[in-house]
Amino acid sequence: MTTARAPRPKVAVVTFPGSNDDRDAVHALGLLGADGLPVWHADEDLPAVDAVVLPGGFSYGDYLRCGAIARFAPVMEAVARFAADGGPVLGICNGFQVLCEAGLLPGVLRPNASLSFVCRDVPLVVENADTPFTSRCEPGQRLVIPIKHGEGCWTYPEAELTALEAAGQVILRYEHDANPNGSLSNVAGVTNATGNVMGLMPHPEHAVDPLLGSTDGGLILGSLVDAARARMAVAA
Amino acid sequence: MKATVSVRPKPGILDPQGEAVRGSLRHLGFDVTETRVGRLVELELAATDAEAARQEVERMCEQLLANPLIETFDIVIAP
Numbered sequence: 001m002t003t004a005r006a007p008r009p010k011v012a013v014v015t016f017p018g019s020n021d022d023r024d025a026v027h028a029l030g031l032l033g034a035d036g037l038p039v040w041h042a043d044e045d046l047p048a049v050d051a052v053v054l055p056g057g058f059s060y061g062d063y064l065r066c067g068a069i070a071r072f073a074p075v076m077e078a079v080a081r082f083a084a085d086g087g088p089v090l091g092i093c094n095g096f097q098v099l100c101e102a103g104l105l106p107g108v109l110r111p112n113a114s115l116s117f118v119c120r121d122v123p124l125v126v127e128n129a130d131t132p133f134t135s136r137c138e139p140g141q142r143l144v145i146p147i148k149h150g151e152g153c154w155t156y157p158e159a160e161l162t163a164l165e166a167a168g169q170v171i172l173r174y175e176h177d178a179n180p181n182g183s184l185s186n187v188a189g190v191t192n193a194t195g196n197v198m199g200l201m202p203h204p205e206h207a208v209d210p211l212l213g214s215t216d217g218g219l220i221l222g223s224l225v226d227a228a229r230a231r232m233a234v235a236a
Numbered sequence: 237m238k239a240t241v242s243v244r245p246k247p248g249i250l251d252p253q254g255e256a257v258r259g260s261l262r263h264l265g266f267d268v269t270e271t272r273v274g275r276l277v278e279l280e281l282a283a284t285d286a287e288a289a290r291q292e293v294e295r296m297c298e299q300l301l302a303n304p305l306i307e308t309f310d311i312v313i314a315p
Contacts, residue, residue: 101303155306182252
């Protein structure tokens with residue numbers, strides 16, 4: 001997978017007040033051959049980076065709706081500019097919620113249908129492997145990655161879902177009988193129309209070390225590192 | 237002026253919170269057939285004109301207080 005000699009791209013990892021997976025994301029990116037750069041939510045600019053990760057957590061206490069306040073953080077304007085420029089942006093869990101509220105991803109995350117916080121490994125199916133976030137996966141590949149959330153029920157106008165699916169924007173689904181939160185059509189991860197912004201509820205950064213079970217998260221984050229490295233090569 | 241904003245889950249959107257509350261109400265012996273749980277936001281505004289205040293609060297709802305994908309809102313303005 002990663003070679004020691006491959007150039008190490010830089011990936012910004014944004015910390016909002018209440019983020020709690022930011023250090024895990026930096027650690028995982030490091031294992032996968034990138035340098036994770038912590039970025040504070042109040043920063044108005046991003047450092048020179050090749051990708052951005054919005055990590056999991058409970059930004060601003062999830063007040064009002066999860067992600068609704070964080071989208072107004074100063075750094076989010078810089079993230080939106082980076083995304084508009086084609087830069088790869090990955091939102092994990094709370095990061096997914098923030099990107100939806102910011103209008104950078106379709107849909108919105110609502111409380112789990114069970115109303116219970118769910119914390120366990122879930123089986124996923126890769127629906128589209130032709131993205132900067134799944135290039136190390138095969139179409140239809142089964143991944144096992146943990147989730148831990150209370151508000152992961154992805155919701156979208158049902159009549160418009162077919163168009164989203166036809167455009168290849170549904171990237172990950174929960175396995176048929178293993179939907180943990182009631183999301184529409186078992187959706188676990190989606191991209192924007194241009195394919196360079198993705199959000200997912202599972203936590204790939206918690207599945208990169210065999211000591212903790214699955215290493216399937218490395219396929220997602222490793223794909224992102226590859227995309228970041230490609231962007232770095234173009235910029236150079 | 238004062239404004240009161242009611243934010244409700246859209247019709248047709250599953251409201252698990254409302255379902256849980258309904259279950260508890262039924263457990264208490266109340267014969268409730270449907271429960272929907274929304275959010276109430278009370279605002280104190282500097283505006284002195286009711287129509288201007290309404291327009292301002294509508295913008296607040298569109299930009300932050302409600303998510304149009306899943307919620308509706310209505311506004312009551314009072315002096």
